[in-house]
Amino acid sequence: MFFKQIQQHSDNFSYIIADESTKEAVVVDSSFNAEEIIKIIKSQKLKLKYIINTHGHSDHTAGNAELVSIFGAKILAHKQSKIPYDIPLEDNEVFSMGRISIKILYTSGHTLDSICLLVNNQKLLTGDTLFVGECGRTDFVGGNSKSMYESLFNKLLPLDDNVEVYPGHDYGPKPTSTIGYEKKTNYTLQPRSLKDFMEFMSQP
Numbered sequence: 001m002f003f004k005q006i007q008q009h010s011d012n013f014s015y016i017i018a019d020e021s022t023k024e025a026v027v028v029d030s031s032f033n034a035e036e037i038i039k040i041i042k043s044q045k046l047k048l049k050y051i052i053n054t055h056g057h058s059d060h061t062a063g064n065a066e067l068v069s070i071f072g073a074k075i076l077a078h079k080q081s082k083i084p085y086d087i088p089l090e091d092n093e094v095f096s097m098g099r100i101s102i103k104i105l106y107t108s109g110h111t112l113d114s115i116c117l118l119v120n121n122q123k124l125l126t127g128d129t130l131f132v133g134e135c136g137r138t139d140f141v142g143g144n145s146k147s148m149y150e151s152l153f154n155k156l157l158p159l160d161d162n163v164e165v166y167p168g169h170d171y172g173p174k175p176t177s178t179i180g181y182e183k184k185t186n187y188t189l190q191p192r193s194l195k196d197f198m199e200f201m202s203q204p
């Protein structure tokens, strides 16, 4: 599997995932990184088929139009997303591309359309749900601290400790992590009741 984390003009990360035999590729969150993404797609001779957005915030979708115009890629987003998409995604759906499988985990809380992507059961792309050392804000439109609790504690933390974490922003002391490391060190993931978590997120 070809897998690359990209950060060019901001703290937003984009990801390119490709099957090395078919050269088919997917970009997760084009963000402000289109120029670098185009360079890599061309130099690696990849075929960009899909763009998946972890949620509809414009800092994550900023490069979509440019990538679509150059490569004709299809846009995928959670079915409740307000962004224009070609293919809707649902919780627990498995999206396959060659030997790559991407399981969609619906993780609302930061927004109503937030998803995380589990790639080959090994790499978790967490968008703005989970960062290295932090979790996503719940005080934007569509944010909900109860949903964030359920997403973090019932969907992400039960994953294997070895699952690698690839966030949507470079907010932490390092660009990637693992579920096990975050469980131990991330102050937002320390054991709390739902009530305590909601107070902690300042959204009683």
Ligand SMILES: [Zn+2]
Binding pocket: 055, 057, 110, 128
């Ligand atoms: Zn966001």
